[in-house]
Amino acid sequence: MQLDIDIEDWPSGNWEALAERAAEAAGEGEPRLANPRLVTSVLFTSDAEVHVLNREWRKRDKPTNVLSFPMLERTDLESLAPEGPPEMLGDIALAHETCAREAAEKGITLEAHAAHLIVHGLLHLAGHDHVDSDEQAEAMEALETAILAKLGIADPYGDR
Numbered sequence: 009m010q011l012d013i014d015i016e017d018w019p020s021g022n023w024e025a026l027a028e029r030a031a032e033a034a035g036e037g038e039p040r041l042a043n044p045r046l047v048t049s050v051l052f053t054s055d056a057e058v059h060v061l062n063r064e065w066r067k068r069d070k071p072t073n074v075l076s077f078p079m080l081e082r083t084d085l086e087s088l089a090p091e092g093p094p095e096m097l098g099d100i101a102l103a104h105e106t107c108a109r110e111a112a113e114k115g116i117t118l119e120a121h122a123a124h125l126i127v128h129g130l131l132h133l134a135g136h137d138h139v140d141s142d143e144q145a146e147a148m149e150a151l152e153t154a155i156l157a158k159l160g161i162a163d164p165y166g167d168r
Contacts, residue, residue, distance in 0.1 A: 082135030
């Protein structure tokens with residue numbers, strides 16, 4: 009997968025490399041994401057920008073930590089051949105202030121939390137979800153945990 013990364017309103021850091029590592033690990037854990045034709049945009053931005061996106065596209069008038077906007081259906085992703093022109097998988101946007109606050113509350117680094125949220129967003133783009141059933145949520149969390157372990161990041165759901 010190729011990433012198109014834009015960084016606005018985040019502190020200095022190696023966010024591009026972090027996103028690349030997270031995407032690579034996600035592709036190892038979810039093979040549908042390993043297709044070299046896929047392109048995903050990742051926007052590191054402010055709570056204000058994510059608030060606007062969340063209000064406009066999800067009708068939720070508040071910021072959130074990460075938004076995912078898929079452009080392929082899961083069935084299209086499953087049947088996508090590895091050869092051919094680039095295909096846009098979707099967009100991910102991360103809100104700095106919310107991510108930083110959540111990381112502090114969890115006692116983890118912003119980098120670890122951002123990596124988790126990128127993986128979470130990528131799994132949404134691959135058709136995984138966690139809202140329709142407990143089984144669905146448990147399966148997605150298990151996949152996230154396995155992918156994050158490849159990055160040396162502890163289970164973010166272990167304290168539940």
